[in-house]
Amino acid sequence: MEKFAVFFAFFSVFAASALSRTLPISSNPNFLDVSATISKTQGLFSHNSKSVLPSMREVHHGRPAVSSHSALSFDLHPRLSVRGTSEKNYKTLTLARLARDSARVKAIQTRLDLVRLGIVKADLTPLEAEVETEKLEGPVISGTSQGSGEYFSRVGVGNPPTQAYMVLDTGSDVNWVQCAPCADCYQQADPIFDPGLSSTFTPLTCDTQQCRSLDVSECRNDTCLYEVSYGDGSYTVGDFVTETVTFGGSQAVDNIAIGCGHTNEGLFVGAAGLIGLGGGKLSFPSQINATSFSYCLVDRDSDSASTLDFNAAAPPGAVTAPLVRNSKLDTFYYLDLSGISVSGELLPISPSTFKLNEDSGNGGVIVDSGTAVTRLQTEAYNAMRDAFKRGTGHLPAADGVALFDTCYNLSSKKSVEVPTVSFHFSNGKELGLPAKNYMIPVDSSGTFCFAFAPTSSALGIIGNVQQQGTRVSYDLANSLIAFSPNKC
Numbered sequence: 212m213e214k215f216a217v218f219f220a221f222f223s224v225f226a227a228s229a230l231s232r233t234l235p236i237s238s239n240p241n242f243l244d245v246s247a248t249i250s251k252t253q254g255l256f257s258h259n260s261k262s263v264l265p266s267m268r269e270v271h272h273g274r275p276a277v278s279s280h281s282a283l284s285f286d287l288h289p290r291l292s293v294r295g296t297s298e299k300n301y302k303t304l305t306l307a308r309l310a311r312d313s314a315r316v317k318a319i320q321t322r323l324d325l326v327r328l329g330i331v332k333a334d335l336t337p338l339e340a341e342v343e344t345e346k347l348e349g350p351v352i353s354g355t356s357q358g359s360g361e362y363f364s365r366v367g368v369g370n371p372p373t374q375a376y377m378v379l380d381t382g383s384d385v386n387w388v389q390c391a392p393c394a395d396c397y398q399q400a401d402p403i404f405d406p407g408l409s410s411t412f413t414p415l416t417c418d419t420q421q422c423r424s425l426d427v428s429e430c431r432n433d434t435c436l437y438e439v440s441y442g443d444g445s446y447t448v449g450d451f452v453t454e455t456v457t458f459g460g461s462q463a464v465d466n467i468a469i470g471c472g473h474t475n476e477g478l479f480v481g482a483a484g485l486i487g488l489g490g491g492k493l494s495f496p497s498q499i500n501a502t503s504f505s506y507c508l509v510d511r512d513s514d515s516a517s518t519l520d521f522n523a524a525a526p527p528g529a530v531t532a533p534l535v536r537n538s539k540l541d542t543f544y545y546l547d548l549s550g551i552s553v554s555g556e557l558l559p560i561s562p563s564t565f566k567l568n569e570d571s572g573n574g575g576v577i578v579d580s581g582t583a584v585t586r587l588q589t590e591a592y593n594a595m596r597d598a599f600k601r602g603t604g605h606l607p608a609a610d611g612v613a614l615f616d617t618c619y620n621l622s623s624k625k626s627v628e629v630p631t632v633s634f635h636f637s638n639g640k641e642l643g644l645p646a647k648n649y650m651i652p653v654d655s656s657g658t659f660c661f662a663f664a665p666t667s668s669a670l671g672i673i674g675n676v677q678q679q680g681t682r683v684s685y686d687l688a689n690s691l692i693a694f695s696p697n698k699c
């Protein structure tokens with residue numbers, strides 16, 4: 212079976228390259244298959260798709276363990292394939308996703324603002340944190356973000372393992388899971404983790420390095436209590452413990468510091484908890500001393516799965532970019548973006564627009580798995596949007612939708628060609644995006660939008676719409692981020 216799969220993959224690559232010689236159009240990255248995209252959005256809500264996307268369906272997991280001893284692998288599923296949706300059509304689904312996305316971006320910016328102002332280390336209760344947040348950001352969106360992660364993984368916690376879907380998040384560090392007894396737990400698809408049923412559950416004492424690495428902690432009867440607030444009013448509070456974490460159905464890692472959350476409010480509805488992939492000491496990759504990790508985000512509307520891998524080299528031929536860290540906050544992964552081109556022409560954007568200011572910790576561009584739509588500094592966004600519009604004068608324009616100001620009515624088209632969009636990095640490398648990663652459907656009737664947005668903040672964010680179908684490797688040992696298109 213496996214041999215066949217390998218052969219088939221090889222054959223597909225071979226067939227695709229043979230095909231591309233005879234049919235140059237379909238392999239052209241500027242080419243967008245409009246009718247196929249529209250049918251797919253319609254298929255998600257047609258009656259006979261119930262078997263494809265019922266809510267909380269059981270998806271395939273328990274992938275065989277990877278061959279190398281040091282390499283570890285998790286399954287990765289788009290939210291829709293795990294949870295289904297209660298939305299009535301593709302338009303409302305899109306609007307709900309975009310609303311979640313705005314809450315996510317706001318939370319990231321709040322986190323940075325709090326750190327830059329030096330108040331995150333202070334012992335804030337969630338309520339105090341909320342007040343601080345409000346001071347900085349005006350009205351906060353409280354508890355509405357309903358799961359800012361679009362990608363879930365099946366993870367086992369404890370021994371024997373309790374399997375549950377967890378959100379994967381490069382934007383935070385502390386791992387946690389909803390934990391019995393619940394003082395306040397939101398609804399989740401899987402049974403709540405019960406420490407009483409696990410032989411490996413070990414509370415951390417207050418003098419441990421793990422407890423001391425928490426931003427917000429408390430000591431009660433010499434056991435460590437943790438608290439994480441996500442900047443939008445959502446938070447989790449409970450015991451900080453070590454546990455066994457199992458993935459791929461069989462590979463177990465012992466003594467991972469994880470929050471056993473008894474009081475959990477707001478975010479992440481549907482998932483049992485979160486695996487923090489950030490750059491801080493308590494994140495999962497840091498705890499296992501990973502030299503690298505990578506993920507591939509499959510199409511959010513598909514029910515296919517991919518993997519989150521640790522300690523596996525980036526595929527050959529990847530486009531690399533320098534990975535930069537912020538000395539004020541070690542969580543985020545910054546990318547050294549130097550420019551953007553549209554239709555092969557480098558836009559007149561000052562390279563300092565994208566630079567992280569080492570002294571203030573302000574600015575820069577992060578790569579984030581949880582933000583959907585790439586946010587660019589306003590000056591850069593405007594230049595890019597204007598150039599894209601110039602290259603699409605032949606396409607019928609449509610009104611803007613939510614945060615998108617550049618949309619098209621492609622209902623009468625079978626396919627279109629759009630200008631190429633590429634990111635340029637400070638090491639001279641260039642990453643061209645496939646058209647489907649920036650011309651996205653917002654309804655099922657042919658409205659497509661240019662999927663970037665401006666931000667008034669100095670911080671840019673490369674979001675997961677632009678990362679779809681690409682393996683993104685965080686080479687922590689060599690400070691590089693590598694992009695491998697079509698390597699899911």
Ligand SMILES: *[C@@H]1O[C@H](CO)[C@@H](O)[C@H](O)[C@H]1NC(C)=O
Pocket residue numbers: 432
């Ligand atoms: C504190 O810990 C001791 C020993 O583990 C235990 O007997 C006691 O009940 C604990 N007290 C509280 C208030 O949890």
Ligand SMILES: *[C@@H]1O[C@H](CO)[C@@H](O)[C@H](O)[C@H]1NC(C)=O
Pocket residue numbers: 498499500
């Ligand atoms: C990671 O490295 C630290 C410090 O070198 C060590 O104490 C710890 O045991 C290592 N953890 C794993 C899982 O290898």
Ligand SMILES: *[C@@H]1O[C@H](CO)[C@@H](O)[C@H](O)[C@H]1NC(C)=O
Pocket residue numbers: 609620621622623
């Ligand atoms: C899109 O264009 C078609 C004709 O090509 C038209 O019938 C339809 O009403 C337009 N849709 C919107 C939302 O304007």
